[in-house]
Amino acid sequence: METFELTIDELAYEGFGVGRHQNMVVFVPYSAPGDRIEVTPVKRKKRFIEARIVKIIEPSRLRTSPECPYFGDCGGCQWRHVRYDAQLKAKASQVSSLLERFAGVVVPDIEVQASPVTSNYRIRARFHASLQGLGFQRLNSHEAVPLSFCPSCSERLNELLRYARGIPEFSRVSQVQAVDGDIQLLVNLSARPSTALFELARRIKKDLGAVVFVNNRPTSPKRYVSIKLPFGPPVRYSPGMFIQTNPHINQLIVLYVLSLIPRSSRILELYAGVGNFTCGLAEVTRITAVEGSRASCGELKRRCKGRSAEVVCGPARRALEGMDRKFDAILVDPPRKGLEEEVVSWINQSDADTLCYVSCNPATLARDIKRLAEAGWSLESIKGFDMFPYTYHVETVSVLKR
């Protein structure tokens, strides 16, 4: 087995530690900045090597105990072995280096707000099944690592994990989407329909008191679970809707976004979901909210009833065709792939002089900031929020002006 010694310099965006060996960049999962390690290559490409740790020669001072027996096998978390303050720093430096590389913007000191709660913070998860139970997929694999518990998941999601360990019938299911409502758990089983599958759904409903869906269809008259958001009536959540994973940091993000939007202005909100920002904004502005998912949009309409909000259902690109461009500010919160080109060019031709961009992917954010800057926008501020402690993911809120 070929091995070599390596010092890890930093954590890369996808979560791997990065070192340099004979002019090659080496990516090593589960390493930490400052580690001196012996590694063996698992993948060689023209410009980089992916390697695995064989031995830790001298551990980094930033290492800590992962406090999870599955860490390193389960692919759910990448950074349980890294101190929390160092995780926040790594997220900040990744955002600034992506902005510099892809947008040519230099922002050296980005603050990443810690999550008020770093254990049991997840209220939703997509689990995969095996004969031994449910869990997340192993790194670089489609195989599920069966879990008895997950320290990041809420108590009710953990109840489902414990329950599934004794029930091999779960292995019929390709995916289990679980969402922790305020009172009940929602479980959505995805699999080829069969009598055994519906029997499993009946058992889960009876044993866990959950609201169970099979392939996005309800199996009982109750068709949703309630989830509170910072503003507006509780969401009646059902599959197909989007809900933020970590409600503790979400509360801070919503208040921060509200503080950035000028009061009494005319706002356009794109990618509004079930109205996480919309209901609060409708109290201080006139807002037009656009959402592409039919399920989310129906719920957005219901939650906005009686408020100064106009709701438009459909893909942003299509909803914007022929829309009046007279807005003071625009708020966008797109999925990971970022803004479509047509949306960017619509924003560029609008009257708005403030753009608030909520992003869950700093790489596409940087690409979009570059496109916006070409039309005269400049980045005024950017702040990170730790929606997913122990992972490399980071949420950001940027303000652009022109």
Ligand SMILES: C[S@@+](CC[C@H](N)C(=O)[O-])C[C@H]1O[C@@H](n2cnc3c(N)ncnc32)[C@H](O)[C@@H]1O
């Ligand atoms: C990251 S979520 C944000 C939702 C909401 N702002 C929140 O905080 O809960 C992105 C939302 O964009 C919606 N979406 C995805 N593609 C879209 C498109 N092309 N047009 C409009 N909405 C879209 C998704 O359904 C989802 O609700």
